[in-house]
Structures are given as C-alpha cells and as structure tokens.
Amino acid sequence: MDWTQYLTPLTLGAWVTIELTIYSTVFGALLAFAAGIGKLAHNPLIRAISIGYIEIFRGTSLLVQLFWLYFALPVAGQAIGIDLRLPPVAAGVLALSLNIGAYGAEVVRGAIQSVSKDQYEAARALNFTPRKTLWRVALPQAIPEMMPPFGNLAIQNLKDTALVSLISLSDLAFRAEQLRNFTQDSTTIYTLALLMYFGLALVLTAMMKLLERFVGRWRAGAR
C-alpha cells in the first residue's frame, strides 16, 4: 500500500489530537490558575483543597487517572446510585486537564511568589485590596514568567493526548494503531505518526512563543 493512502486517516486523527490538546490546555490552564492561587490563599480550606488536588494529580500517573475516571468512577457512581459513566472524550479531556492543571498550578504559584516584595508594598501604599493587588499588579507580572514552563506543559499535554487512544478515542495514535492492525506496515505508519506529532509540537511551540511575546510586551528588551 502506498504511504499517501495513510495520510487521510492519520490527518483525521490529528484533528482529534489538536482538539483534545486545545480543550485540555485551556481547561488545564484554568485549573492551574485556580489551584495555584488557591494554594496561596489565606483561607485554610481553599489552601487544603488546592494542595490536595495538586499533590494527588502530580503524585500519580496520568494513565492511572484516566483509567480511574473511565473505569472506576462509574463503579463508584453505581455504589451511590448516580450515573457517573463518562463518554471517552469527556474522560479524556477531564483527565488531561486535571493532570496538566496540577503541574501548571505549581508554575502559577511559583511565578506569583517571584513577583518582588516591592511591588506588593507599592500596591499596599496605594491602598489596593488584596484581590486587586493580585489581578492588577501581581498576575500581569507573573504571567510572562509562567510562559516558558507553560510552553513545556503544552507540549507535554500534546504528547499525553496519545493516551486517550487507550480508551478508544480516535485520535492520531488510535488511527495509527488501527492502520497498523489492518496493514501490518508498522514502520511507515509509525514514522508518519511520529512526524505528524513532531510537526504539531513545532507549531505549538511557535504559538506559545508568540503568546509569550504578547503577554510580556511591556518588558525591557521585548520590543
């Protein structure tokens, strides 16, 4: 079989991979901000929830989390009489977001803490509320600091989407596996799949660099 014939099914799979990456990166980023800020909160309950979430999802394996959400959660739901069966796409996006969000939360926390004490003092002298200090002063300065590690996490997330093929979502990895089963032409198919992932990663890296330049446009040397 000619290798060009693999391109259509693989491209279809790549679209699913792109969608999964976008959804889970966006949800993951939201979770990262919530838990990263939550870990610095004064309220001990919010802090405990944030720390618990971060530690559990950083301390266990993504595939364990994915299987737990897909296979174990419905059993738990059954026990308490709620239907917690998730469609594969929901389980996949949820597991990827929760996982990447936990790593991102540490990035967010670290970046907020790296904002200098002087800035907090200036905000206090100008009578900003703690909330406005966070949103107006600390976060705008912390976000450019977060971008390089966020870029790495986004790549990590793209690679991790391949795991959802194991709960039968037809992403790029799934299509490749399907084609191999069908044709046994493993060398060509996996080489193509790897190259496509590599291409996606390069595009994603370039996009994150652009985003980094955009959020840090006020910085010295940025222009």
Added chain:
Amino acid sequence: MSDEPIIKFDKVVKRFGDLTVLNELDFEVKKGEKVSIIGPSGSGKSTVLRILMTLEDINGGVVTVGGEPLWHEKAPDGSLVPASETHLRKMRTQLGMVFQQFNLFPHMTVLRNITEAPVQVLGLTKQEAKQRGEELLELVGLADQAQKYPHQLSGGQQQRVGIARALAMRPNILLFDEPTSALDPELVGEVLNVIGKLAEEHDLTMLLVTHEMRFAREVSDRVCFFDQGRIREEGAPEDLFTDPNEERTREFLQAVLDN
C-alpha cells in the same frame, strides 16, 4: 501650619527578632510641616515611614495619624485593640509614599501607573483619572513621557513618576523614603527640584528620610537626627546643621559632610 500634631508616635517600639529598631520612640509632626529625618543607616529612619505607611506593624506604643490611632482601633469599651484591615485601609487614604527603588509597576505605562489606583481604589472614572494624571505629569515635568513604560525612563524620571503616582491619591501626608539614594548623582537634582517645588507650593505634610543634607536644610522646617532607634536631637535646620548640641550629631554631620 497649625499646632495640632497630624502624626504622633507615643513610646513606639519596633523589633526585628532580637534587634530593637525603635526604642520607645516619641515623635510628632504638625500639619503642613516638612520634616527631614537624618541619621546613620540602621538607626530606624526608614522604619518610621514604613510603620506610617502600614508596611510594618509595631510591637509597642501607639501611633496616631490625624488624631486616630493607626495600628489600633477603639473597642466598644474604649480600650485599644489591634487594627483590622478595614481600619488600616481607611487610615491609609491619608498617606502616600515615595520609595527608594521607585517601585513603579513595570507592566503599566507611565500614565497608567498614575491612574490605576485612583480608578481601582478611589473609584474615579478613567477620564477623571487621566486628567488628574496628566496634570501631575505636567507638575513633575514628564507630560511627554505618558505612554512610555518605566524601563524606558531614566531613574530620575522614574522617581518623578513615583511622586506623581503617590500624589494622585491626594494624600495629606507624603512620605519620602530616601528618594534619591538609588539614583546616579547627575539625576538627583531633578528629583529634589520636584520635591522642593512641592514643599513650597503645597500644604502637604512631608516626611523625608534622606542623606542629602544640603537639600534637607533648604526644604525642611525641622530636622530630626535619629540614632539607635530614638531621636537624639531635633531642631530648625540652621541650628542643627550649624551648631548641634550633641556630640553624636556633630560626629555624624562631620562624617557625611566630609564625603
């Protein structure tokens, strides 16, 4: 200048661990008075300003600003209890501070640095804040720099923005914490000019911690010499600088003026 003190330190104690920085300090500033605080480093000069700006709390005594305790609140039974954040927020509206390292917000333009707090904290409209900001930039001679970012300005220009930013909140009391110490010598003058102009033209109460002795002498109504957490000597600038009573003051002045 009225006679009632707008700032009053009553036996104020401040410790950092084992180190006593303010040792039962008694200190008063009258409304509209311009006071310079001089003294060796580590004598607690900046701590006085930082306590007033509520950046440092106190370990003993009472600080009063505008007749109200700063770090305390009156409980229903009349006794003083440590202040809540709400009380501190109310008290802070009377004060403004100019920092040694400027502490401008690097992610905001010059104008935005000045308008942000009036909009976010005082609730001015963007238009009102912008007008106020432009007037203040005019005052500090930076009207043409409004759209630049802090890192594009010289240190002296940044500090003038710092002054405009503090003034935008319309404080009664303006605190200057070594405003020229971080500047290259050739940039000190432009900042001192602005402070001098403010001292002349406004009835602001000004408290200035500085190493610029000549400027302190020109601009202030009174100079306080701090040493080891207390005021060792205070008086009118011409008296204190020309004929200090205390040996410590004489030594200190000798040392700085020789440099």
Added chain:
Amino acid sequence: MLFGIAWDTSSGWAFAVSILPILLIGMWVTIQATVLGFFIALAVGLVWAALKAAPLKIISWPAAVVTEFLRDTPLLIQLFFLYYVLPEFGITLPAFMTGALALGLQYSAYTSEVYRAGIEAVAKGQHEAARALNLSGGRTFTHIILPQAIPRIVPAMGNYLVSIMKDVPLLSVVTVLEMLNVARIIGDRTFNYLVPLSMVGALYLIMTLVASAGVRLLDNWLPKQGIPLK
C-alpha cells in the same frame, strides 16, 4: 486468580486485602522498569550531551534534532514503534526490555539537557582557571568540572526518575504486567475497577512520595561545592 493468588470478593475490604499482594507483584515490575529505564536514560543522555557539545556542526546538529524529536513525540508511539518495528529489522526483545528502552530513549532527551545545563553552569570561568593552571582538557573535565556539576545534576535527574515511574503504566499496552495492567486485569475479571484502580493510585502516591523524599535527602547530603574525585 492471578499469579496464583486468589481474591476474595465477599466484601470491599476483604477484596482490597486479597488483591494487595497481586498489586505488589505488579509494583515490583513497575520499580524494575523505572530503574532500568532510568539507567538507560542516564547513559544515552550522556551520549547526546557529548554529541551536542561537539565542535563540529555536522555532529552537534543531528544530535540536537534527534533529541528534540524524542522530546516532542509521544512515548506511546515511540513504544509502539520499537515494539513493532524493531522485529522487522530482526531485533526481537522481550516486551519488558522494549518498554524500558522506550522510557530510556524518551527521557534521554531530557537528561541530556540536564547534563548540558549542569556542566555549562560550572564550566564558565572554571575552564579559564583550569587553563591558567595548565590542566589538560580531559583532566579539567574529570577533576574540575564534573565534581562540581554532579551536585547540580543529581536533583534534576531525581525528578526525572519520578517522572519515569509515572510513565511506566504505558508499558501495559505492550503486555508488560506492571501495576496498572495488573489492576485492570483484576477489574476485567471481577467487574470491580474501583478498588484495584484506587489502590494503584494510592500506591503511586506512596511511591512518588518516597522517591521524592529520597531525592531530597540525596540532594541535602551532596556537598554543594562539589565532590572530590580520587
């Protein structure tokens, strides 16, 4: 029954207790795969680091591209690639070895960066000092640079050890009976996924906590100014 151990489904607790020994057998495989993968990553990463530092662009460039490729593509596909493609070239490895090799290769891209960063951080300045003392290039590297770079390298490597551990469950797709695979098999046969999968989660938390604590201990124990090599 798995590995000759039967489970007891009479109650949740009895079930959990009865499958714990089975899961621990899987955990042992997880640990073995982690350690083997880690050592491959350390060794191969060192090769990449050396190639990337080569003065000839014709050597350093391909090495940089290959490590970037390894870093930017999914472990799962790399694993499938090795598992299905290597035999076509006459290389037949047991699934466990293929899995450890895939882990090692993917992480060699990361470890090569750790070596590079660790050595570069030390090399500046020290190189000149060594040249002034007239030490040879080789001696400079083994006696001056490496001893100082090691304390910087070890903690970062330790973090990758923990990451490898969390990636081992992927090996289940090529039939390796590591902990997650074992739990799934139990789930498939008992229709109770909740207990075994939750136990795997808990066991993972314990493993990563212990490993992270070990890394921190090692980091504290290593003298920051460097290790003298005899």
